[in-house]
Amino acid sequence: MTEKLRLDIPLLLPDVPDVADACVARLLSDIRGREGVDDVHVVAMSDEAAAQLCIHFDPDLLSMARIRELAAAAGADISQRYGHAVWRIDSRYERQARTIGARLRAAPGVLEAVPSG
Incomplete structure (x- = not known):
């Protein structure tokens, strides 16, 4: 059971x-x-x-x-x-959000960075 x-x-x-x-x-x-x-x-x-x-x-x-x-x-x-860590960033542009996510992922010790709207 x-x-x-x-x-x-x-x-x-x-x-x-x-x-x-x-x-x-x-x-x-x-x-x-x-x-x-x-x-x-x-x-x-x-x-x-x-x-x-x-x-x-x-x-x-x-x-x-x-x-x-x-x-x-x-x-x-x-x-x-x-x-x-969750950061709220005002961005109206998807490309800018992707760039921020890519830069965060490149930082030492960062395993995942996901921009979302």
Whole structure:
């Protein structure tokens, strides 16, 4: 029998701006690889509610408390390893936004820079 646990993603990854962030994929991958975890995916909520991580697990192998601990530890590890910065820049020009993104990606230590409008 499989049980499910839903956890708010902002509680696990407080600095992540949205679920499209690569750190959410890292979190999914980390939890998915655990023994006793059958599935893990993101559940989109309404605009006002935070997206959730839904973990399907075997309660004979892992308790709900242990799943919470694993998710919290994975989120803390990812948050410690990867920093996030969000800059709001007023730009009406797509080309200018792409240039800013390219310059940020060229900076040492920057793994991802995504301009969006």
